[in-house]
Amino acid sequence: MLFADVVRSMDLAGQLDSERLREVMSELFNRCGAIVQRYGGTVDKFTGDGIMAIFGAPIALEDHAARACLAALEIQREARRLASEVNRRDGVEYALRVGLNSGAVVTGRIGVDPTSYTAVGAQVGMAQRMESVAPSGGVMVSESTARLVEHTAVLGDPQLVVIKGSESPIPARLLQSMGPPRWPQLRHESALVGRDTEIGSIAALLDDALAGHGHVITISGPPGIGKSRISRELVELADTHGVKTYSTFCESHAKDMPFYVIARLLREVFHVSDLDDVAARGRIRARLASADPEDVQLLEDLLGVGDSGAAARVPADARRRRLSHLVTSELAARRDPALLIIEDVHWIDEVSETMLTEVLAMVPRTPGIAAVTYRPEYRGSLHHFADAARFVLAPLSDSQATGIARELMGADPSLGTLTEQIIGRAAGNPFFVHELIRDLAERKIIDGEAGAYVRHGDLADVAVPPTLQAAIASRIDRLTTGAKQLLNAAAIIGSQFPSDLLANISETEHDRIEGELSELVHAELIYPVVMTSFTEYAFRHPMIRTVAQESQLKSGRSALHRRLAGALEHRANGNNASSDESAALIASHLEAAGDLREAFGWYMRAGTWFVNRDIGAARANWQHARRIADRLPVDERDLMTMRIAPRSLLCGSAWRAGGSVADTGFDELRQLCTDSDSQIPLLMGMAGLMSSLSVHARIRESAELAPEYVARIDSLGDRTLTVALLFAAIYAECLAGRMRTSKRLAQRVIDLADGDATMGNVLTGSPLAFATVMRAIARCCLGEDGWRADFDDANRIAHQVDPTTFVSTVMFKYVTGIALGALVPDANALAETSDALDIAQRYSEDMALGLAQLARGMTLIHSDQGSRRSEGFDLLGRARDLAMRERFALNEVAIIDVEIAAESARIGDVDGAIRSAGRVLDDLERSGGALYRGAATTVLVTSLIQRRAEGDLARAQEAIDRLASTPTDDGSVIYELPLLRMQASLAAAVGDGGLYRRRADQHRSRAQSLGFEGHILIASATN
């Protein structure tokens, strides 16, 4: 029962003339009436200066109490809005008081007017009294209502109030706000039928969870089968155990929006949607007091309440890792049980999917349950989650479906075979049963009250829609034109939509929107969910949205997409960052509207925005741009440029983002560039292709392209471009062992950059730092001086530029230096690689994380014989994993496997060591990789000598000979020291003491003259 009354209406009457007064009052109560209706209530009567409404008569249910509360708050908001209008115009003030009470009332029709319901009884009086003690502008609820809504409402402390007609004061509470939207209370549902097994098992899992052994549950099945329903049953069950629920859902249009779903879920978990940014940050920081402050800032940015801009500094891979870690530790520390629900993960975005999979892995160690629902076509990582309890929802049996139909329709004999027809058609899908019955009722084939229908007309010509889609479509079709238009517009926005945005894009006149929304709510196509400051609605089922979207005429749909794009742009306007952020969404709507040229521009803009934040997302946008450019008509202005630009960016960035060489799309790019004589995009593409080949360990192919590539760069004669592009050739030449060429090109970059660390930083962070570290490697391999200084200079330069650049110079220094036997890690090496790993974990894409793990791993292995060694191997293993998933350089797998083989030999698995070292050598032979051949041959040869089975020494000799005859570029010394060392060992093994001493001496003195610490150490150990 709801009472609303104007405070001091007599004063108001005194200040306004009677006509204006009537106008103000009727405006106010019309709006209140619409609100009541929207929440499923009935306006009982208007009393000159007040309104009385009933929700859910005759029985007071929790659901109805919650609806009444939502309506009351909304009425107050609306009244405030109107009052300020009136104040502006007439200079008078007024406010409303609202009171609520719950309890059994007698209702009935009085007189002949069918619309005149009324309620009488003591409970009605109580509602009125609550209203009379409510503060002006406030909502007062009785104890009985408070009890029903306690768990979702924010209520003031109980207070004792004195009311008319009662001797002793009675308790009442002020309603402040309603908690986050909770669908069970805003929609009515038929009784649950069947699913006993599922509910039984879920109850057992919940008990288990409460005892501290959490579970992950997957619920799958086709649309309408009852996945959400089972989740809601789970929520109820959890509720009765006092378990808090956090839930969210995925949406079809947000599949490409990184972090979308996880952000929504965490917004629920951290409960910040009702706070302003400052308060929200306060709440988050209080809760995560012991976490890394920058991690917390990343979380704040994710939740949209940040002010630090941390997210802009940290690329997506690192953000994902850090947030995952943050949330997982938070979850692990949780002592109170919680239920997480993520619905419809067949629409989840990739980043959220990865993060959720990581976070959910913690659930079994908490007193919690996490449930995900999805359609059968989903096969992502949440489906494959190990140890999940899986529920695959089968169709209901005919008798179960009949149960639902009977509840909704009743069992009047006139229904005859209609029920069977419905059951036959619905094939065990409860939602289909619902929709078919609603369809029949709307067509007036059945008539009367829900649950007690009787049939009208002849059964013979009843056409029952053949599919769920058709049933929904025919229901939508039957709406009034206005409501249908509004529904269509809503479907374009999403499964949940704010009414202000809807008003913005629909053609419906603003003052009619409320009415149309009511029609849609009453048709049970949408339902209201209330946020704090504006009203949102949601589709009652995602299928309704899909059908509403697909059943529209193309032209109408295009216009809506266009207006939505415009509204989004407008909303983001004045704030450049936020329009960049929405760029991808705006682009997708423009594309759907058919405005291809504009869409192309927005996709490219989105790509640029993402490039340093999330290379994967940037590439996704370039791919869209590419697709659109290909759809443009042949006479489109700048068509060729538009087709080439995204391709060149895609090709140039492929190696950094992971993925295969084919992903570069180089051949097509080359063709387009040749046709249109475009040099620069082709060179960007070649840089990408060569880098991609290099990191896929196809070194020979990469190096073969280098001469042509360099010639093309030269022919441009552009200083900055030369600095920007040469890296790909320098790297390929280095990996292939053509050290003199590599050094010469590196030198050119160093000269041209002339100390400018960021000149030409389009594809790499600092061409100068890169060239310097490459010159270090070349000098080292050529036995020239200066390589140590180069390594240090490169690190110094890179340190000022950006984290990823620093991580790569550190990795080149230590991995190459150690593998060549030039460096032995010292305290400084340990410090530098520890820094690099830390930085990579916090600030780098996966690619650089792999580099840092590798550098750190190598350093630990070669500096320590104890526990740090195993930590080192652990890191190498992780880097290897990343590489195998194409997230890190596959060309580095060789050195990882060499280290692992050496370790196998050391712990006694000599056979294994020989096998894998042999395999690495074969691979290197095939790929053309030169840098690690010495190290691989050394492990093979020493293991063969160690095993000394028949033929092993001969095989060792062969391996040595093969290395010795491998052509090295112009004076490179990379194989010289390993060869001397192996020759000495083999001579010792065959008992040729003279040869042994000669080779050992040569080895030592050469190691000393070159200053190769690793070899010096080996030489002194063998003495």
Ligand SMILES: Nc1ncnc2c1ncn2[C@@H]1O[C@H](COP(=O)(O)OP(=O)(O)O)[C@@H](O)[C@H]1O
């Ligand atoms: N076992 C059941 N008994 C009664 N009604 C059901 C049952 N399962 C689902 N429903 C009803 O069918 C409709 C569709 O179910 P829903 O859970 O939304 O499907 P899904 O999430 O699988 O698409 C809802 O109105 C729901 O209340």
Ligand SMILES: [Mg+2]
């Ligand atoms: Mg669902």
